[in-house]
Amino acid sequence: MSIRIIDSRTTRQVPWKNGQGVTLELAIAPPGAGLEDFDWRISSAKVEAAGAFSHFPGIDRSLALLSGAGLRLNLPEPVILDASNPVLSFAGELDVQAELLDGPVQDFNLMSRRGRWQQRLEYSELKGEAGFDCSEVLFIYCMAGSALDCLLPDGSRMQLTDGQGLLLEQEAGRCRLSSSGTTRLLLARLERVGK
Incomplete structure (x- = not known):
């Protein structure tokens, strides 16, 4: 069982697999894994120019928009990732080209x-x-807005602000989140197959 706060401002930077940019690696399993042998990986990246996504054969991939106008992706059917469609999923082995809608x-x-x-x-x-x-x-990521208060299954409380995430591994029970205003957040969930 493990609970830890991860701050995107202090996490390690890793070059993209295709060498065209840098990723903030928020969490990876197993610890110390590389881009060819991870079981799962959570990261964030700034996209500043149009270009091809890295290939990740055998990997399921989900992408969310944290900031900016959005991306147009040429999946088998072209898809726009923007405020009205902030999350999409696709296979990592696909040839994906991305175009910026309006800036990084x-x-x-x-x-x-x-x-x-x-x-x-x-x-x-x-x-x-x-x-x-x-x-x-479970990875709870505070994108923007009011601070996010997290009541964890063991009764402890933690608070997240913009750019911070809370990683819970092997924790059973319920979490309760609360915000005094409006908080934009992401929930990333992973379950082992055939456990």
């Missing part, structure tokens, strides 16, 4: 090895309180 964007990336893990990335705007059950791996 910051994205959030959840990846997991197909056949070992199932993943889900959800965007939410919280006003007040919400409760939900933990998953095997």
Whole structure:
């Protein structure tokens, strides 16, 4: 069991697999894994120019828009990632070209090895309180807005501000989140296949 706060401002920077940019690596499993042998990975990156996404064969990938106008992705059907469609999922082996809609964007990336893990990335705007059950791996990411208060299954409380995430691994029970205003957040969930 593990609970830790991860701050995007102090996390390590890793070059993109295709060498065209830099990623903020928020969490990876197993610890110390590289881009070829991870089970799952959570990261954030600034996209400043049009170009191809790195290939990740055998990896399921979910992308969310943190800031900026958005991206146009040439998946089998062209898709726009923007404020009205802030999360999308696709296979990591696809040839994906991205175009900026209007200037640089910051994205959030959840990846997991197909056949070992199932993943889900959800965007939410919280006003007040919400409760939900933990998953095997749960990452709560505060995108923007009011501070996010987290009441954890063990009764402890933690607070997240913009750019901070809370990683819970192997924690059973319910979490309760609350915000005194409006908080934009992401929930990244991972469950081991066939456990």
